[in-house]
Every structure is written in structure tokens, then in C-alpha cells.
Amino acid sequence: MDCDIVRDLMPGYIDSVLSETGSSMVREHLEHCMECGQLYADMKESVHNDSTPVEQAALDGFQKIHRRTKRLKMAAVMGGLLAAAFLTAVFLKVFVFGSLLRAHTVRVTDSTYNEQTGSLTIRGYIDAAGHISRIKWKENPSIGDRVDLFVYAAETLPFGDREKNFSVTIPDMKGKKLYVIGSDYDHNKVYDWKNDHWELMRDLESEIYHRVGSDWNTQKTMLWPDSGIQTVDGVDGIMYSVSFLIGEDAYYQRIGDTYVTYGEMETGDYEIWISLKEPHQIRLYDKETGKFQKM
Secondary structure, three states, X not given: OOHHHHHHHHHHHHOOOOOHHHHHHHHHHHHHOHHHHXXXXXXXXXXXXXXXXXXXXXXXXXXXXXXXXXXXXXXXXXXXXXXXXXXXXXXXXXXXXXXXXXXXXXXXXXXEEOOOOOOEEEEEEEOOOOEEEEEXXXXXXXXXXXXXXXXXXXXXXXXXXXXXXXXXXXXXXXXXXXEEEOOOOOEEEEEXXXXXXXXXXXXXXXXXXXXXXXOOOXXXXXXXXXXXXXXXXXXXXXXXXXXXXXXXXXXXXXXXXXXXXXXXXXXXXXXXXXXXXXXXXXXXXXXXXXXXXXX
């Protein structure tokens, strides 16, 4: 900035009545110009010495009003920014990101498991107002063979998307269950790999009864498949717990994958692992030693 312009602005700079931009430009010039810097020091000292108490009081009052006005302007700007941010957040929540739906409003009409990739594709629709805004899923950390699905719906703008149908592919669903999780903490199981492969599960259990439990009383011996897929020496399989009913009149009934027992039950001290693919490998797992024994 030219020295003449700085010297013209200097009284206002000394009285702190310049704008922030003007003050910044004068301040930067004074840092690099020794002559203007000396003139500024002399003028400031002269103003301080020549001012009467009344003039100084008036100047101090003006500066105080100027500072208060700046603070009010800053507060108004900040208030406007906060209000704009709040309205933007509300708009995004209602019309873009949406809210988590209740589990019973998510209708799954079809599920297809890919044997080669292990992925699961599910299709369906939402029985709720608005449109689907996003879908996400994650493995449940407390249950190893469970994946939780979350479906969100947002309000629909007059010119916006009204899509209510969905199709989503979830990877790595081998041996797992899929649950829709709702906003009211309810959940709904929409897929179970073991139920989808009931013929395989039936064959595996028959193989165990034939090769391990040839002397078992099938009316008093129950096989409980553990959760998920367990890999032994690079081979995928399922681990089964074994339970025995005690007593002459003891027996059980099986409804789907649920047992209803009559009589006392005793759990075996070993588990049985069987490979998924033929020829089926079978190994006994000793709970006490933690080691597998080949059959």
C-alpha cells in the first residue's frame, strides 16, 4: 500500500475505527515501512498527550461502542450459521439419510444363495411410508454366525425417488443366519444357511449316526450343530455336540432345528466334526485335551 494512503488512514487506525480489512492493510504496511512506523509512533504519542480528559473519554466510549458492535455482528453471523447447520441436518435426516425401519415392515420375498461365491442375494420391499434411503449390514459381534441387516426409509420430496423395492447381495454368508434388525429393538430372521441346506444337514447327521453312533439308541441320542462353519486343516465342516437322554421312558421330538426332550439329559465329553464335502471326513474332538482324533 502507498505511504500517502497509509498516512491518510493512520488517524482512523489509531482511533480503531477502520474496518478489519483496512486495519490489517495498515498494520502490514507499518511492519515493513520504518518511516511510516515512526510517524505512527509520533502521532499516537501526540494524540495521547494532546487529548483532554473529555476528548479521551469520548474516544474511549466510541471505541467501546465500535468493539461491541463488532461482537454483535459476529454473534449474529454465528447464530445464522448455527441455524443454517441445524436446518441442513434436519433436512438430511428427514429426506436423505432417513430413519431405521421396524423389522416387521421389511418384507423379504426371495433369497438366493450362490454356492460358488458364498454370497446371498435377498429381494423384497418395505411396507412403510417414504422410500428406501439406504441399506447396510454387519456381522453381529456377540453371535459368530449371524449377520444383521438394517433398512432405512426417508420422506419423499415431490420430485424425489419413491423406490420401495430392494435387492441386496451380502458376501460370505456360508453357514450364517441373516436377521433384519428394527428400530424398536425387534428382529426377524429372514435366512438360515442350515435350513436352506437341510438335505446336506440331514446327510451329515446320517453319516455321523452310521459311522460314529452305530450302537446309539437314536431315540435317546441327539446331535446339536454348533453355530457357523468350522475349518479344520483347511477343510470346511460343522461341529456337532452330542447329548444322551437318560431313563427308560426318555425320548425326544424334533421340530425343525428344535428339540423337545422328555427325561434327563447328559452331554457327551466329546464333539464331532464332519466335513461338508464328500467323501466326508469325521473327527472326534476331545473337550478335555482340546485335540482332534481322526476316525
